[in-house]
Amino acid sequence: MSCSLTMKNISAARNGVTLYNGITLNLSHKEKIAIIGPNGCGKTTLLEMIAGLSLPQSGLLELFHRPMRSLDDFKTVRTMIGYLFQDSDNQFLAPIVEDDVAFSLLAQGISKEEAALKTAMMLQDLGIAHLAKKVVYHLSGGEKKLVALAGVLIAEPKLMLLDEPTNGLDNAMQQKLVAILRKIDKSIIIVSHHREFLESIVDKIYTMTQEGLHGTFNASNPQKSYIWRTYDGHETTL
Amino acid sequence: MDQTSHPPITPCVALLLALVYGCTIALQTHMYVSMSLILFFLAWLKRRFLLIIFKRLVMLNTLIVFIALTLYWQHQEHLAGLMLLRSNLMLLCILLLFHGCNEFTIAIAMQRLALPHKITTLFFFTSKSIFLIRHELVLFKNTLRIRGFTPKTDLLSYKTLAGFIGTLVIKALERSVALQKAMLLRGFQGEIYTLSRRQSLSSNDAIATLLTLISLFWHQGYLL
Ligand SMILES: Nc1ncnc2c1ncn2[C@@H]1O[C@H](COP(=O)(O)OP(=O)(O)OP(=O)(O)O)[C@@H](O)[C@H]1O
Ligand SMILES: [Mg+2]
Numbered sequence: 001m002s003c004s005l006t007m008k009n010i011s012a013a014r015n016g017v018t019l020y021n022g023i024t025l026n027l028s029h030k031e032k033i034a035i036i037g038p039n040g041c042g043k044t045t046l047l048e049m050i051a052g053l054s055l056p057q058s059g060l061l062e063l064f065h066r067p068m069r070s071l072d073d074f075k076t077v078r079t080m081i082g083y084l085f086q087d088s089d090n091q092f093l094a095p096i097v098e099d100d101v102a103f104s105l106l107a108q109g110i111s112k113e114e115a116a117l118k119t120a121m122m123l124q125d126l127g128i129a130h131l132a133k134k135v136v137y138h139l140s141g142g143e144k145k146l147v148a149l150a151g152v153l154i155a156e157p158k159l160m161l162l163d164e165p166t167n168g169l170d171n172a173m174q175q176k177l178v179a180i181l182r183k184i185d186k187s188i189i190i191v192s193h194h195r196e197f198l199e200s201i202v203d204k205i206y207t208m209t210q211e212g213l214h215g216t217f218n219a220s221n222p223q224k225s226y227i228w229r230t231y232d233g234h235e236t237t238l
Numbered sequence: 239m240d241q242t243s244h245p246p247i248t249p250c251v252a253l254l255l256a257l258v259y260g261c262t263i264a265l266q267t268h269m270y271v272s273m274s275l276i277l278f279f280l281a282w283l284k285r286r287f288l289l290i291i292f293k294r295l296v297m298l299n300t301l302i303v304f305i306a307l308t309l310y311w312q313h314q315e316h317l318a319g320l321m322l323l324r325s326n327l328m329l330l331c332i333l334l335l336f337h338g339c340n341e342f343t344i345a346i347a348m349q350r351l352a353l354p355h356k357i358t359t360l361f362f363f364t365s366k367s368i369f370l371i372r373h374e375l376v377l378f379k380n381t382l383r384i385r386g387f388t389p390k391t392d393l394l395s396y397k398t399l400a401g402f403i404g405t406l407v408i409k410a411l412e413r414s415v416a417l418q419k420a421m422l423l424r425g426f427q428g429e430i431y432t433l434s435r436r437q438s439l440s441s442n443d444a445i446a447t448l449l450t451l452i453s454l455f456w457h458q459g460y461l462l
Contacts (some may be wrong), residue, residue: 053419083423090416095342095423097368099432104424106431114435136342137373151424 003065004159004187005050010059011046019045022212023059027159031213032181032188034198037208044086046208047161050189053082053107064158079108082157086164086191088148097139097147098123098132104155122154127176141168147220152159153180166197206214244437245339246283248345251443255450260328262454269291269323271459276449277327278317280334283442291333319462341365346432355429364428367413374409378402 005027012019019042025051026034036045048054049061052074059069063077085091094100098119106117123129128146131139136147145168163182166174178200181188192198198205199218206213245252248263248309255276263273302325308430309318345362368435382398389395 048419051423078422079425081423085416085420087416090413091420091424093420093426094430094432095340096432098435099342099434102433103431107425107427112433137369155425182436190369229446235437 003027003032004029004063005189006060007050008060008093010046010049010056010061012042012049013057014042014045016056018210020208020210020212023208023212027187027189028187030187031204032190032202033204033206034190034192034202034218035208036191036193036195036198037085041208041210043208044163047083047098047163047189047191050159051161052080053080055216079155080158082152082155082160083175084149084152084160084162084165086167088144089137091148091151092136095135097128097134097136100136101147101150101154103151108155116155119150122150125180126150127163127173142170142173145169149177153184154186158186160184160186160189160217164192165190166192166194201221245343246440246442247280247335247446248437248439248443249339250345250350250437251439251447252339253344253347253351255446256283256332256335259331259450259454263324263327263331267320267323269320269461270457271461272456273327273453276335276446276454277330279332279446279449280331284337287337291330293339294328294333297329299326316462323461337378342430342432343370345430346434349430350436359428359430363417367417369411370413371406371410371457374406378405 003026005025007023009021010023010025011021012023012151023046035046037043045054049056049208050063052068055071063074064080066073066077068074068077092100093103099118101122102115102119105118106112110118118134118211120129123132126146126149128143128150131143131147136144137145145165149162149165151197152162161164165177174194174197178197181201183192188202190202195205204215205218206215247255259276263380270273284291301321306318306322309321311316317319341362344367345358348358348361
């Protein structure tokens with residue numbers, strides 16, 4: 001099976017303190033996984049390494065079958081990766097909601113009309129169309145998260161890295177997010193402390209410790225297990 | 239704040255007017271009453287915000303008055319008056335033109351005037367950083383208030399203040415690192431974009447341009 005991501009014996013340190021030795025992880029094409037672990041164990045650090053924001057101390061990292069040895073290597077895969085920051089404030093590049101959501105599209109050279117249409121649709125899908133003209137800094141925490149998420153989803157990345165996507169979202173919004181993420185036919189890594197939320201989306205849940213990642217199959221997702229059994233390259237929904 | 243309402247003067251025109259007015263006024267050796275003609279029109283357009291704008295002008299004047307007084311004491315009365323008038327005309331013009339425009343609107347206008355992308359993005363991200371640092375300042379003040387801190391002239395007050403300044407520096411640094419990360423991840427190509435359409439020129443723009451030219455070249459009412 002083709003792999004979106006391969007990590008072999010990755011180790012990382014912050015300020016000289018080793019966070020973990022020997023993280024090994026395979027993420028197949030269109031697989032959805034979750035990573036959980038205590039605060040400060042290095043989950044965000046791991047996502048940043050996958051996104052090419054920092055390099056591991058040692059180990060092998062491959063994205064879409066290409067080895068990533070230097071930060072320059074990531075240039076070729078940059079547009080294929082979407083990243084949702086733990087703190088949404090850090091994500092915004094334009095102060096108006098619709099401009100920020102459209103940013104990646106416009107940066108890729110897509111016409112303004114098409115970008116505007118896609119943006120409107122994306123905001124509609126997330127139920128935040130009324131925020132389109134608002135200034136991002138004046139939004140509530142949950143609204144910011146949704147706008148940031150819209151900015152990630154709209155670029156249709158092949159690999160999505162979501163750092164605590166449910167932070168600050170109310171129950172209804174979390175349900176909506178579950179539905180959206182389930183529908184997306186891409187590789188996704190979610191970091192969250194919210195077990196129930198994860199169990200309704202992902203195929204596998206990894207627990208992070210100093211020794212590495214321990215994966216367990218997620219059996220509590222009936223829909224997912226159904227899709228597994230019938231998996232033949234096309235997704236079948238119930 | 240909503241972006242839907244357009245500013246009375248198109249940002250591109252406002253930038254050009256500010257440039258022409260500012261540069262020409264800066265080179266004048268004599269001042270005339272007629273030079274303030276455009277300001278009256280702009281003040282009328284922004285009549286609802288005049289109080290705020292004048293407060294800003296007064297604040298900005300503290301330094302200018304200080305320099306003017308220094309010149310005055312050195313018996314350069316004409317120069318002192320000239321400096322005071324010139325800088326106030328320029329400041330008031332800029333304040334009136336750009337009040338209510340956010341940094342993004344101005345940056346987009348700069349881009350539309352074909353200024354190099356480096357300059358426009360530098361302008362935009364600098365003003366954004368200033369905005370964020372100001373935001374941190376407000377947050378810190380609120381934290382102090384909520385946690386029952388009253389500034390005194392004791393060691394704790396100074397320590398708290400020093401700690402705050404240190405935190406501000408670190409936060410500014412962290413913000414810039416985060417911004418760089420966001421740029422990398424979101425495919426920043428050295429350009430900023432907007433979905434909003436180019437604002438078409440209005441009659442206000444035409445009147446303002448005409449009045450600016452009259453203000454600058456029709457010298458009436460000698461002041462000094
Ligand atoms: N910029 C930094 N400089 C120094 N140390 C850092 C920095 N960022 C994180 N760390 C440290 O690295 C460790 C791992 O941080 P990381 O953000 O990856 O944790 P996390 O698993 O995402 O935690 P959380 O669940 O709270 O988000 C923490 O102990 C943290 O103190
Ligand atoms: Mg984290």
